[in-house]
Amino acid sequence: MPELPEVETIARGVHARVSGDRIVDVWLGRHHEPFKTAPAKMVKGLEGRVILAVRRIGKHIVCELGEAGSGRKGGLQRSVEPSAQWIVHLGMTGRLLVTTPDAPVAAHTHARLTLASGKELRFVDPRRFGRLEWRDLHRERPFAAPGAEPLSIGSAEFSALFRNRKLAIKAALLNQTLLAGVGNIYADESLFRAGLRPGRRAGRLTRAELERLRRSLGEVLHQAIELGGSSVSDYVDANGVRGFFQLEHRVYQRTGEPCRVCGTSVRRTVIAGRGTHFCPRCQR
DNA sequence: CATTTCACCTGGTGGC
DNA sequence: TGCCACCAGGTGAAAT
Numbered sequence: 640m641p642e643l644p645e646v647e648t649i650a651r652g653v654h655a656r657v658s659g660d661r662i663v664d665v666w667l668g669r670h671h672e673p674f675k676t677a678p679a680k681m682v683k684g685l686e687g688r689v690i691l692a693v694r695r696i697g698k699h700i701v702c703e704l705g706e707a708g709s710g711r712k713g714g715l716q717r718s719v720e721p722s723a724q725w726i727v728h729l730g731m732t733g734r735l736l737v738t739t740p741d742a743p744v745a746a747h748t749h750a751r752l753t754l755a756s757g758k759e760l761r762f763v764d765p766r767r768f769g770r771l772e773w774r775d776l777h778r779e780r781p782f783a784a785p786g787a788e789p790l791s792i793g794s795a796e797f798s799a800l801f802r803n804r805k806l807a808i809k810a811a812l813l814n815q816t817l818l819a820g821v822g823n824i825y826a827d828e829s830l831f832r833a834g835l836r837p838g839r840r841a842g843r844l845t846r847a848e849l850e851r852l853r854r855s856l857g858e859v860l861h862q863a864i865e866l867g868g869s870s871v872s873d874y875v876d877a878n879g880v881r882g883f884f885q886l887e888h889r890v891y892q893r894t895g896e897p898c899r900v901c902g903t904s905v906r907r908t909v910i911a912g913r914g915t916h917f918c919p920r921c922q923r
Numbered sequence: 924c925a926t927t928t929c930a931c932c933t934g935g936t937g938g939c
Numbered sequence: 940t941g942c943c944a945c946c947a948g949g950t951g952a953a954a955t
Contacts, residue, residue: 640948698949731948732933747933766932768949806926815950823948871947912928913948 641729643789643820644863644884645874647695649735652877653702654693656737657760661689662704664753675726675772684723684773685752691721697784697819700727700735723775726782730768736761737877786819789856797853801841808844808852809837810911821856824869827891827916829856836922837915838908862887890916 641649665682667674674681687707694701703721727735734745738759744751750762750771762771774782787796800817801808811817812826821829830837832855835848844852863869868882871892875881889899894907898918908915 642949728949730932730950764932765934766948768932770950804925810926813949911926914946 640731640822640824640871641733641868641874642698642822642825643695643860644825645868645876645882646698646700646729646820647864648868648876648882649729650693650695650700653700653735653737653760656877657690657754657758658692659689660758661755662686662752662760663755666751666753668749675770676774681725681771681773684775685725688723689719690754691719695820696782697786697788697815698728698822699782699784700729701725701782702727721776721781723773724782726770726772726774727762728770728772730764730766730770732766733762733764733769734875735877736763736875736879784819785816786814787817789818789820790860792818792853794850794853798846798849801844801849804841806841807838807910808835808841809913809915811841812856813911813913820860823913823915824871824888824891825856825859825863828859828889831890831916831918831922832859834922837910837917890918892916 662685665685667678667682676684685704689705691703691705694703702725704723704725705719706722727733729735738761740753740757740759742759745763747765748761748763752760754760762769787800801811804811809826809830812821812829813823827837829852833848833852835844835852863884866883866887867876867880868874869884869888870881871885890905893905894916896905897903898905898921901918901920903918903920905916906919
């Protein structure tokens with residue numbers, strides 16, 4: 640389940656391998672569901688474009704695209720302003736892979752972008768919770784996440800997010816309009832590291848507890864990025880390589896196993912419809 | 924408006 | 940071996 644660290648890892652990997660390359664051919668699958676932009680419009684909007692950069696915003700991967708038919712491949716594109724964006728949301732099971740053209744096409748491949756270098760950029764998503772969108776920056780605003788970036792938010796702004804809120808802190812962490820990029824794994828893991836019960840009402844947390852949470856969240860996200868993300872199901876980065884942060888999980892999917900700090904059995908409940916894991920002794 | 928619930932999907936799992 | 944109910948969870952729409 641790609642969350643901020645997994646999406647960051649993928650965006651970096653894709654950027655390293657395709658920036659400066661040109662999209663010469665686009666194939667889209669027949670399913671309409673994964674596309675926020677009409678397929679014909681997306682194909683036309685992508686073909687001929689140069690990929691200037693690939694970056695992460697929240698859980699979204701944003702490919703900045705240069706004008707079709709202008710410039711050339713490589714460093715010549717340095718100062719070019721993007722005129723369009725290709726936005727990829729991986730949903731639950733989405734993958735964005737850079738492959739050679741002869742690599743076998745995985746089941747549930749919904750998009751294949753052939754690049755001038757011969758590489759292919761492929762979007763694969765068995766459950767089709769992912770979304771693809773194309774934006775013309777001459778007519779539309781650049782993509783922006785509604786929520787704040789957890790890696791750069793300050794303590795005052797962070798505590799303001801939760802002021803007067805009655806919902807569980809875990810549910811608040813998952814709300815993408817408050818914070819962009821936190822999903823089930825890092826919500827549970829940051830609450831454990833902050834020593835906070837996931838069911839606590841967000842508005843009832845003290846200033847000190849919120850600051851602990853902000854720091855824990857930042858630390859856990861940074862560590863996970865360093866380890867290439869968590870591979871809990873079939874997550875792989877742009878090169879098909881698994882991450883290692885799942886080995887550092889303290890509570891997520893460890894129901895019944897001993898807490899790594901105090902040995903108490905890790906408990907599972909459901910909050911906001913999600914499996915929620917916590918140590919009843921370490922988290923208050 | 925704030926919050927909660929549920930549908931959308933498929934693959935993997937465990938029970939029988 | 941096969942069948943099937945059930946679970947996983949990011950998101951957005953619908954309900955409360």
